[in-house]
Amino acid sequence: xxxxxxxxxxxxxxxxxxxxxxxxxxxxxxxxxxxxxxxxxxxxxxxxxxxxxxxxxxxxxxxxxxxxxxxxxxxxxxxxxxxxxxxxxxxxxxxxxxxxxxxxxxxxxxxxxxxxxxxxxxxx
Amino acid sequence: xxxxxxxxxxxxxxxxxxxxxxxxxxxxxxxxxxxxxxxxxxxxxxxxxxxxxxxxxxxxxxxxxxxxxxxxxxxxxxxxxxxxxxxxxxxxxxxxxxxxxxxxxxxxxxxxxxxxxxxxxxxx
Numbered sequence: 374x375x376x377x378x379x380x381x382x383x384x385x386x387x388x389x390x391x392x393x394x395x396x397x398x399x400x401x402x403x404x405x406x407x408x409x410x411x412x413x414x415x416x417x418x419x420x421x422x423x424x425x426x427x428x429x430x431x432x433x434x435x436x437x438x439x440x441x442x443x444x445x446x447x448x449x450x451x452x453x454x455x456x457x458x459x460x461x462x463x464x465x466x467x468x469x470x471x472x473x474x475x476x477x478x479x480x481x482x483x484x485x486x487x488x489x490x491x492x493x494x495x496x497x
Numbered sequence: 498x499x500x501x502x503x504x505x506x507x508x509x510x511x512x513x514x515x516x517x518x519x520x521x522x523x524x525x526x527x528x529x530x531x532x533x534x535x536x537x538x539x540x541x542x543x544x545x546x547x548x549x550x551x552x553x554x555x556x557x558x559x560x561x562x563x564x565x566x567x568x569x570x571x572x573x574x575x576x577x578x579x580x581x582x583x584x585x586x587x588x589x590x591x592x593x594x595x596x597x598x599x600x601x602x603x604x605x606x607x608x609x610x611x612x613x614x615x616x617x618x619x620x621x
Contacts, residue, residue, distance in 0.1 A: 377570065384609065418540045418542050418554070428561065430542070446501065
């Protein structure tokens with residue numbers, strides 16, 4: 374099966390709750406993860422919610438990395454959506470898991486855009 | 498099982514390829530989908546790639562809606578990530594599916610942030 378993209382769905386539990394509420398830290402973390410994975414950052418948008426929690430997306434030339442945090446549950450949902458062979462989404466997932474101090478995590482990989490063509494190449 | 502968020506992974510195939518390469522159309526489409534689902538838009542970022550394809554994210558107070566398109570394959574990957582009972586992510590998915598003229602689609606729902614607490618409420 375040929376897929377256009379790899380999508381990692383990362384569940385991070387028992388994280389450092391202070392970090393989960395720190396917009397600047399999370400922004401740096403996702404940007405560093407993008408670079409670490411070999412991706413090219415083309416934009417970002419982050420928001421801090423009341424009373425707590427941060428949502429953020431780093432747009433990369435190879436798709437996106439997003440995070441939504443619930444500090445009150447010490448939980449973060451992270452998505453690493455990449456296309457192309459030059460990017461290592463697991464490297465991004467590992468770095469974010471470490472930086473958030475997650476004591477428990479799970480990761481599901483979904484192949485997106487499964488095509489019948491025998492030669493599928495990422496045009497992005 | 499109590500989950501903090503619902504995440505719809507939408508695979509759209511045999512779409513209108515002109516629409517898939519039209520950044521302004523897709524921006525309007527995702528914003529309309531967000532509103533239709535009852536979500537509050539708090540930001541957006543869209544990029545058009547060379548030679549073709551668009552990536553975009555609409556940030557909503559209840560999480561995000563993202564799209565990555567491959568016009569050359571008439572394919573789009575859409576994610577609708579929402580939290581809270583006041584948002585109807587299926588409404589967003591239906592509208593985007595229609596607007597892109599997808600002749601084939603599939604949808605997977607992933608419950609994100611499954612917690613052991615009996616009462617889980619979205620704080621965002």
